Structures are given as C-alpha cells and as structure tokens.
Amino acid sequence: MARRTWALGLVALLVAAGCGLGGKDEDNAAADPVPSAVAASDAGEPEFEPITESPTPEPVETTSKAPAKKPTTKPQSAEPTVPPFWSQLPDCAHYDKTKPVSKTKVKAALKAAAGKTYWRTEAPSLRINYPLIKAVAWQESGWQSNIHNCDGGAGVMQVMPDTVSMINNRFGLSYDASVFNQNVLVGGNYLAWLTKWVGDRYFGGSYNLSAAKCKSASSWCPLNVVISGYNAGAGGIEQAAADKTLPNPEYVASVRALMKRCQCDQY
Structure with missing residues (x-):
C-alpha cells in the first residue's frame, strides 16, 4: 500500500511537471522533455503505468521544402535570320x-x-x-x-x-x-x-x-x-x-x- 501511495504521488508530480510545458519554463522544458513512459519505468511499477492526458503540443512551425529545380537545358543557338x-x-x-x-x-x-x-x-x-x-x-x-x-x-x-x-x-x-x-x-x-x-x-x-x-x-x-x-x-x-x-x-x-x-x- 505504501508503495502504491508512493507511486501515485510520483505520478502526480509528473502530471504537474507535464502541465508546466506550456508555462514560462517552456523553453527549458522543450529542450529536455521527459517521456512519460520512461518516467514510469524508472519508478519500478510498469504494471501500474498511469494514463495521463498529454499536454497540448505547441504548434510547430513547418517550412515546406522548396520544390526541386527542374534541370535546365542550355538553349541552342537560334537559327540565323533567313533572308x-x-x-x-x-x-x-x-x-x-x-x-x-x-x-x-x-x-x-x-x-x-x-x-x-x-x-x-x-x-x-x-x-x-x-x-x-x-x-x-x-x-x-x-x-x-x-x-x-x-x-x-x-x-x-x-x-x-x-x-x-x-x-x-x-x-x-x-x-x-x-x-x-x-x-x-x-x-x-x-x-x-x-x-x-x-x-x-x-x-x-x-x-x-x-x-x-x-x-x-x-x-x-x-x-x-x-x-x-x-x-x-x-x-x-x-x-x-x-x-x-x-x-x-x-x-x-x-x-x-x-x-x-x-x-x-x-x-
């Protein structure tokens, strides 16, 4: 029972930490995110892995790749002007x-x-x-x-x-x-x-x-x-x-x- 209470307390702490990803420490959190699956494994209780609501991910700005340039062929010389x-x-x-x-x-x-x-x-x-x-x-x-x-x-x-x-x-x-x-x-x-x-x-x-x-x-x-x-x-x-x-x-x-x-x- 003590082990389960201890595990639930650790889960609560992880949830709270997860909610902080969108706060003022966003830059630090984004730089070193901790996946929930890894945290549960460290706690030694894989059979009680909690299901938590993932924080809404911040929109990531995507840049579309420039279309590949079509190979250009060297223009042939123009025909001489006909009389x-x-x-x-x-x-x-x-x-x-x-x-x-x-x-x-x-x-x-x-x-x-x-x-x-x-x-x-x-x-x-x-x-x-x-x-x-x-x-x-x-x-x-x-x-x-x-x-x-x-x-x-x-x-x-x-x-x-x-x-x-x-x-x-x-x-x-x-x-x-x-x-x-x-x-x-x-x-x-x-x-x-x-x-x-x-x-x-x-x-x-x-x-x-x-x-x-x-x-x-x-x-x-x-x-x-x-x-x-x-x-x-x-x-x-x-x-x-x-x-x-x-x-x-x-x-x-x-x-x-x-x-x-x-x-x-x-x-």
Whole structure:
C-alpha cells in the first residue's frame, strides 16, 4: 500500500511537471522533455503505468521544402535570320509556274555538286565542300527551285544571268539555270571560280577554305572572302580589298552559321 501511495504521488508530480510545458519554463522544458513512459519505468511499477492526458503540443512551425529545380537545358543557338526575299517575298520577286522540286531532290543535287572537279587542269585539287554549298543555297533561296528575285537571281542558287553566261563561256559549258540541278552546278562552279580567283589574287595561290584559317566570321580569309564574293561579286571584293574588310559581313556570318547548323539538315 505504501508503495502504491508512493507511486501515485510520483505520478502526480509528473502530471504537474507535464502541465508546466506550456508555462514560462517552456523553453527549458522543450529542450529536455521527459517521456512519460520512461518516467514510469524508472519508478519500478510498469504494471501500474498511469494514463495521463498529454499536454497540448505547441504548434510547430513547418517550412515546406522548396520544390526541386527542374534541370535546365542550355538553349541552342537560334537559327540565323533567313533572308526576307525567300521567307517573305518582296513585291518584285515571284515564283514561276513550274512545280517546286522537293528539298530531298535539291539536297541530292547539292551533294552531287559538292566535291566536283570544276578546274580540271589549272586547279584539279580544288573542291567545294557540301557544308558550304548547302549553306549558300539555303541562304539564297531556302532550297526553292522556282523562285526569282528582284535582281535577276533565279532558282536554288539564285544565279544571275551574267554569272551563267560567264561560267558557260569560261568552261565551255551550256548550263540551263532553269533546270534545278544545272542551276546548282552553275552555283557550285561559280563558288569554285571564286575560290581560285580569290586564292590567286589575295592569298598567294592558296585555295584552302578551312574555317580554321579565319579568326572570325568577319575576318579577311579565303572562306569568308569567297562567301562574300558570291553575294557581292568580284567587283565588291576588289573595292573592299584595300583595307581587307568584307563588304557584306552579315551575309557571311549567316552563311558561316548555316554551315554548322541549318534547318535544311533535316532533309
């Protein structure tokens, strides 16, 4: 009986202590709480473990974890701005009545023109690589075979009538620029002619069109000058050669970008 009285007295003390968790000693009590189950065990009377009302727990401020950040992917470079004359034709440009050739066929024609030997005797090792001709063609026409520009340029390579005549006369050919694959060959032949002309005139007979030879897309190097000449003509290059600047750096930069990454690569 004495043991039970003693145990009940100890329980009363524990209850009283429990009620103090919400009082002014809250900080100390919270720092070292005593679970009731442990207290009963220490008293040596586990069979008489009292059931007491637990004090109302203080609200605990919870902070929600910030949502995991979604992995971000590095944005790819934007496609170069396409020339307006083929994405949105100016008033003086038009499409002819022929059925446009599929871009798959245009690609095949460009592949055939790439690497073709245009100079058989004077520069037999000279080649025009595919990235260059496909990029020029996309810049010029978007690979559209039936487009005619205000300045007289026509077809996939937007070749000018004077350019067709010059290439035919220079190489003893008879290309018809209205036929899409011959149009591509005229453009490829003109790039080859420019490569030799630029190499002989400004780069000591070097026909190396490697991008590694260029400090930037606007520097004076064989590749950039050939690209520039396709748009500005030999006359434009001659005028710019004195201070070694490109007459059309935006055009060159766009073609250089298309050589690396082009919407046309999907075909």
